[in-house]
Amino acid sequence: MEENKSVMKKEEKTQPQKAKMISLYIMGKKYEVPEGSTIMGALEYAGYQLKRGCGCREGFCGACATVYRTTDDYKIKTGLACQTVVVPNMYLAQIPFFPANKALYDLNELEPSISTFQEVYPETFRCVSCNTCTKACPQDLEVMDYIQALIRGDIAQAADLSFDCIMCGLCAARCPAEIVQYNVAVLARRLYGKYLSKKGEYLKSRLKEIKEHKYDKEIEEFMHMDRESIKKKYYARDIEKM
Amino acid sequence: MKISYFPGCTLKTMAKNFEDSAIASLSFLGIEMVELPRWNCCGTVYSLTSDDLIHQVAPIRNFIRVKEARDTRVVALCSMCYHTLKRANKLVKEDKEKLDKLNNLMYREDVKYNGEVEVLHLLEILKNEVGFNQVSKKVKMPLKGLKVAPYYGCLLLRPPEVGFDDPESPTILKDFLESVGAEAIDYPYETECCGSYNTVVNVNLVVERAYDILSFAISQKAEAIVLSCPLCGFNLDNRQKEIKEKFPDFKSVPVFYFTQLLALSLGLDEKVCRFELNFIDPRPLLKSKHLIGGV
């Protein structure tokens, strides 16, 4: 099986022209691209070189925020270009960068309370609960709910609900209250991590052990381990209980 | 009995003394207030602009949350939340087109709102579901000799179609005070506006209004004020600092949420009243009346 797969892959690579082609529109112009491509793949196939608006290609970095439309719907849709597969007659465009408001602050000087948000990001309190941000989020986060949690001073809940945010910017692009949700959420998670979360008791002793070279040998072993063994160890690791 | 409870943001931040004393008292009276598992700010101020539907989304979305919690009634404590929720509810119950438009905007919600929810204020629950005579019966420590001026403000009773008492000469807070054994003071400013959100942009206006309200109540021998709104509370309680600066002969007067007096009279642990969160500390007064311990 494994072998067959790699053979197929080779074929795909060497003869891309054999893939079924579909047509779609990039910034209004028609192109033919291989079926099954991601939006990012389609853009590159069509000859666009992505320097901004592209990063990990794995759905983690949030750099590839994109807006598109399919012909069956009037709605403008949002997603990650590296994760969204193209469909025929799609309209595509890539967003290179959001010039979003990002406050500068010194975390050591902030309090984990609602007044911090009133000072640092006062626009948060303009939220009208329209839920447009949630509709836009490619991570399926309850964006409105984390903003609402902050409006009532619940930093822990906001940190929890926004945990999987990849800072793609799409929520902010659509918000009628002009809130930059992801930067507000980062502040919430920072305050939570620094002031509110339960501190791991063992952290101090573990740091001491590290300094005393207790793990040097193990690390050395890891350096020479093959991928599979590392994987095995990774999945069998101890996970902190909250 | 259980009832869905909409706290609103202020009860979760500035007015924890309101929330804690309410939940404890109601539970003592056999009513479990169950906070909606999911809710958003009601919008604070009811929008009077007829085509400004975006500001009706927030209150109406909360009714979807009530339905999701499999309830048809929701109780609010903050007068502003009560007012905004009740009025928005009335708007969509009477205007199907607006309701459809709002539901349409909220197409991602699994549940549609069709006007099924009833909005109640906690005072209504006390009056109609528990009954003030029942409250009286449960009172362990009547607030004997405590002279309190009821303050209704504007949002609880006006306009008449959302209020639950006579907007010009209401009695519900007086009836409440009497049920817990306190003496209700009669004075003409109980339904005067405290200046509301002007407190943000025009402190002086609020200071003057609050001074008039409070000093009239004091001239009628009131020893404390009772109310049901955190914003009124801020203007009448916290703004006494600025009142004192402007009118140096002003004598400060404690301001209670009605639920604090309720909890006290029911003999609940003083801790649930969170008196330390009141700006003017009411404890010396309560001590002098032997209503709490200490000297």
Ligand code: SF4
């Ligand atoms: S919350 Fe906003 S920035 Fe974060 S992933 Fe969702 S849409 Fe992107």
Ligand code: SF4
């Ligand atoms: S899009 Fe903006 S206004 Fe609408 S719910 Fe999200 S944060 Fe609030």
Ligand code: SF4
């Ligand atoms: S006012 Fe404009 S932006 Fe707002 S909903 Fe209407 S059309 Fe859209």
Ligand code: SF4
């Ligand atoms: S009226 Fe005030 S307390 Fe009530 S939900 Fe709205 S902002 Fe929060």
Ligand code: FES
């Ligand atoms: S490129 Fe990183 S998420 Fe798409």
